[in-house]
Amino acid sequence: MAEWNGTIAKITLPTPFAVGDVNVYAVKGDRLALFDVGPKTDEAWDLLKYQLSELGLVPEDIEMVVLTHDHPDHAGLLDYFPKSLEVYGHPLNERWINRTDEFMAAHDRFYLGLFTEFGIPETYQKLAGQLKKSLKYSCSRSLTGEIMEGDRVPGLPDWQVIETPGHAQSHITLYREQDGVLIAGDHILAHISPNPLLEPPIAKGIERPRPQLQYNRSLAKLRDYPAGLVYTGHGANVSRLPELIERRLTRQHERAMSVKKMLEDGPKTVFDLCRQLFPAAFERELGLTLSETAGQVDYLLSLGEIEPVQDGKIKYFKIR
Numbered sequence: 001m002a003e004w005n006g007t008i009a010k011i012t013l014p015t016p017f018a019v020g021d022v023n024v025y026a027v028k029g030d031r032l033a034l035f036d037v038g039p040k041t042d043e044a045w046d047l048l049k050y051q052l053s054e055l056g057l058v059p060e061d062i063e064m065v066v067l068t069h070d071h072p073d074h075a076g077l078l079d080y081f082p083k084s085l086e087v088y089g090h091p092l093n094e095r096w097i098n099r100t101d102e103f104m105a106a107h108d109r110f111y112l113g114l115f116t117e118f119g120i121p122e123t124y125q126k127l128a129g130q131l132k133k134s135l136k137y138s139c140s141r142s143l144t145g146e147i148m149e150g151d152r153v154p155g156l157p158d159w160q161v162i163e164t165p166g167h168a169q170s171h172i173t174l175y176r177e178q179d180g181v182l183i184a185g186d187h188i189l190a191h192i193s194p195n196p197l198l199e200p201p202i203a204k205g206i207e208r209p210r211p212q213l214q215y216n217r218s219l220a221k222l223r224d225y226p227a228g229l230v231y232t233g234h235g236a237n238v239s240r241l242p243e244l245i246e247r248r249l250t251r252q253h254e255r256a257m258s259v260k261k262m263l264e265d266g267p268k269t270v271f272d273l274c275r276q277l278f279p280a281a282f283e284r285e286l287g288l289t290l291s292e293t294a295g296q297v298d299y300l301l302s303l304g305e306i307e308p309v310q311d312g313k314i315k316y317f318k319i320r
């Protein structure tokens with residue numbers, strides 16, 4: 001049952017994704033806000049209404065939404081709210097929640113280029129369509145206002161914005177200094193490490209982001225904030241953040257080293273490594289498994305443990 005814990009109420013909604021339920025939060029201040037909204041499905045909408053009613057609220061009472069990031073399971077349900085509802089988030093949400101033809105064309109070109117570079121054989125190129133399948137649960141909305149590093153949330157001045165890119169380029173974490181409470185979206189999850197999703201460059205002509213490296217930096221950044229309770233985007237709350245940060249960073253390093261080991265029998269492409277890491281899942285979840293693999297490769301490159309070998313348009317990696 002949804003209930004207030006001070007000024008915050010956790011609401012859990014179903015999603016059509018493998019990750020399972022998503023958490024969104026009603027937050028009271030000068031105004032009443034929802035931090036994230038859920039995926040665009042009738043089930044999520046019904047359960048949101050039901051849990052709001054347990055809090056004595058109806059959707060019309062919500063005055064504004066704050067997005068931790070743009071992913072469909074967090075932002076899609078915006079389409080069920082009136083167009084007049086105010087939506088705040090990092091400016092990089094916009095390209096994903098309000099997808100233009102131009103962005104989608106650039107998106108497709110970007111992934112096709114990556115598929116070639118990653119050494120994905122033609123027979124698997126048809127799986128490129130999969131990458132967009134989750135967008136049908138997303139919304140078609142525009143931000144009312146942009147919030148960035150150090151900003152206070154409009155109408156909720158207790159809440160401060162910390163930019164935490166990695167899982168998404170748009171990702172922010174909200175921090176309440178007086179009691180160290182964090183609303184962390186998918187940046188901090190109790191049981192799993194979020195996927196460092198590959199995204200097109202944020203501007204034309206620049207290199208793609210390196211989301212695993214960003215994620216590690218964003219994790220380390222939270223060491224500077226005396227954190228109490230962390231409200232997460234999926235699953236349980238986290239109460240011991242410093243330990244979780246160290247555990248995640250250590251585990252990712254170990255995982256990268258096991259990927260390096262796979263190169264002992266010769267140079268491999270990202271796709272070779274992906275199939276070896278995820279033999280059962282790579283066809284079903286190509287986008288996620290490629291992102292995870294490319295993340296480990298980017299990390300090993302950053303440490304100088306491996307180096308690229310270009311063969312035409314295909315990139316192989318070998319131990320240095």
Ligand SMILES: [Zn+2]
Binds near residue numbers: 069071074167168186
């Ligand atoms: Zn997400």
